[in-house]
Amino acid sequence: MPGIQEIQKDLSDDFSLLVNWEEKYEYLIEMGMDMPAMKPQNKVDKNLVKGCQSSVWFDVQCCDGIMVFEADSDSLVVKGMVAMLHKLLNNQPAKDVLETELSVFEELGLWRHISSQRSNGLTAMVAHLKAAAVDCLAKED
Amino acid sequence: MSKDILSAKADFPILKQSVNDQPLVYLDNAATTQKPQVVIDVLVDYYTRLNANIHRGNHSLAVQATEAYEGARRKVAGYLNAERNHEVIFTRGTTESINLLAYTYGDKFVQAGDEVIVTQLEHHSNYVPWQQMCLRRGAIFRVLPLTDRGELDLALFERMLNAKTRLVAVNQVSNSLGTVNPVAEIIRLAHAYEVPVLVDAAQSVQHLAHDVRSLDADFYVFSGHKMYGPMGIGIFYGKEKWLEALPPFLSGGEMIETVTPEKVTFNVLPFKFEAGTPSVAQAIGLGAAVDYLQQFDQLELQKYEEDLLAYGFSLLAEIPDLVIYGSPAHRSGVLPFNVNGIQHYDMGVLLDSMGIAVRTGQHCTQPIMDALHINGTVRASLALYNNREDLDKLASGIRRVIKMLKR
Known part of the structure; x- marks a missing residue:
């Protein structure tokens, strides 16, 4: 399993091949469509991320300090962002999730595009996953 | 002699810029209009x-x-x-x-x-x-x-x-x-x-x-x-x-x-x-x-905007699965719509990637959204500097988004 930094580098390389915003979004949406489906029974209120206007669900499990999660969104653009987070952080040690800075969004300029809109909340999603990582580490202690 | 409406676009410096490497098509005028150079x-x-x-x-x-x-x-x-x-x-x-x-x-x-x-x-x-x-x-x-x-x-x-x-x-x-x-x-x-x-x-x-x-x-x-x-x-x-x-x-x-x-x-x-x-x-x-x-003939201006709005609706009506909200006898300035199966938020973000600015969501009118049983719309809204080309770009942008999202 490659580490978060390595995946960030790969994602960044993939996106650098895309020439314009339309293509970047197209790629992002495809990633969302390719993400493993979330079980419908996990799409419940307790898994909703607060602070997103479109609905975003994360069901995070912690197993021996490794974070495993399913996620979904009713917005396909947001689902693409969710899929990126899934690619980056699923099956990773909680310690790494907590400590690694996710620079790839900044690099791609997607922060500027998406997270600044209050209707989204990439920030809220990342914060949600980091909080889950804290819980996961606490359990391990 | 009143001012020619089609010359208005040149009076608004902000409209000359590109957004996301595309010439800006500003269709969020119900939220705020741009300012002509004389006001600046x-x-x-x-x-x-x-x-x-x-x-x-x-x-x-x-x-x-x-x-x-x-x-x-x-x-x-x-x-x-x-x-x-x-x-x-x-x-x-x-x-x-x-x-x-x-x-x-x-x-x-x-x-x-x-x-x-x-x-x-x-x-x-x-x-x-x-x-x-x-x-x-x-x-x-x-x-x-x-x-x-x-x-x-x-x-x-x-x-x-x-x-x-x-x-x-x-x-x-x-x-x-x-x-x-x-x-x-x-x-x-x-x-x-x-x-x-x-x-x-x-x-x-x-x-x-x-x-x-x-x-x-x-x-x-x-x-x-x-x-x-x-x-x-x-x-x-x-x-x-x-x-x-x-x-x-x-x-x-x-x-x-x-x-x-x-x-x-x-x-x-x-x-x-x-x-x-x-x-x-x-x-x-x-x-x-x-x-x-007041440089414009007010009735001419109103007629121009009405014609433009009607043109916009005629373009939207040709797009499959597009729903237009409301059918009042007299409408002004606003094209409210959704495409079945596509979140208004996604439509807004993807149109923006093509340089087209619209607004999505509830538009501070929850009582209307409740009456329509929806959680929001895409809203394109017009001003005197908009023209048919802007609406052509909107319509082709919507078709492009549909292609991107409906596969």
């Missing part, structure tokens, strides 16, 4: 050459700034065909204008058990202030529902009026659906009960011919920034008899005549309602926007 120049000139606090100053700059500010009031009064200049009060915007009336009128004229009528078509800013005032006064907040077509039912409105009705608040054009409401009829019906009417003209003042005197509106409010003027300036127009009868809203400097520990006497109109240092540059900028608008 006036703001720069004010701070470069004229800035001083107005009224009471006896130095040259203060005198000139006061004259420019009062000149702007005269321009707005002329534009609205108000009977007197002092019926035009400067505020920060539509929201402040509505709150001004909700507080002052509520305090003076609304008692427990009285009724206030608004409509389901209102923006939250012409809904919540009345709802809150009714809560404060123990009055009954009544909402005229919209019809399936997204219009107001005048017969039902007439039945809601009674001896306990104290005020009616209604918009001239809905910001969400673009419905043009029969405000002249509403005013006539309300006046039969001696009930005053506030007209929220935030979405109409830039699109429709307006005349507060022939409309017989008691109160008429709007924002400068939606009619090519600066942000931070708005208008509260009221008939003199009402403005004399109402107590002041904010208190402080400017609005007083004499002050002792025991009592104050208030200044005359319009200063009674303009406490503190006003937004002088913005007011003068609004005056410049009025001058700009």
Whole structure:
């Protein structure tokens, strides 16, 4: 399993091949469509991320300090962002999730595009996953 | 000879830029319009050459700034065909204008058990202030529902009026659906009960011919920034008899005549309602926007925008799975829609990636969204500088998004 930094580098390389915003979004949406489906029974209120206007669900499990999660969104653009987070952080040690800075969004300029809109909340999603990582580490202690 | 409408786009420097490497197509005009160079120049000139606090100053700059500010009031009064200049009060915007009336009128004229009528078509800013005032006064907040077509039912409105009705608040054009409401009829019906009417003209003042005197509106409010003027300036127009009868809203400097520990006497109109240092540059900028608008033939302008809107709807109607909201007999400025199976948010973000600016969501009109059983729409909204090419780009952009998302 490659580490978060390595995946960030790969994602960044993939996106650098895309020439314009339309293509970047197209790629992002495809990633969302390719993400493993979330079980419908996990799409419940307790898994909703607060602070997103479109609905975003994360069901995070912690197993021996490794974070495993399913996620979904009713917005396909947001689902693409969710899929990126899934690619980056699923099956990773909680310690790494907590400590690694996710620079790839900044690099791609997607922060500027998406997270600044209050209707989204990439920030809220990342914060949600980091909080889950804290819980996961606490359990391990 | 009036100015050619098709030449207008060149007057707006912001429209010359690219967004996401695409030429900007700005279709979010119901949220705010862009500013022509002449308005921008006036703001720069004010701070470069004229800035001083107005009224009471006896130095040259203060005198000139006061004259420019009062000149702007005269321009707005002329534009609205108000009977007197002092019926035009400067505020920060539509929201402040509505709150001004909700507080002052509520305090003076609304008692427990009285009724206030608004409509389901209102923006939250012409809904919540009345709802809150009714809560404060123990009055009954009544909402005229919209019809399936997204219009107001005048017969039902007439039945809601009674001896306990104290005020009616209604918009001239809905910001969400673009419905043009029969405000002249509403005013006539309300006046039969001696009930005053506030007209929220935030979405109409830039699109429709307006005349507060022939409309017989008691109160008429709007924002400068939606009619090519600066942000931070708005208008509260009221008939003199009402403005004399109402107590002041904010208190402080400017609005007083004499002050002792025991009592104050208030200044005359319009200063009674303009406490503190006003937004002088913005007011003068609004005056410049009025001058700009008056270069066009007003009826020609209205016709141009109506034709453009009809063209936009004809393009949208050809797109499979696209749903247009409301079907009012008369609509102005707004194209509200969704595409089945596509989130309005996704549509907005992806159109933006093509340089097309629209608004998505509830547009501060939850009561309308509830009536339509939806959680939001995509809204494209027009201004005088838009043209058919902008709408062609919107339509092809929507088709492109559908291709991207529906596979």
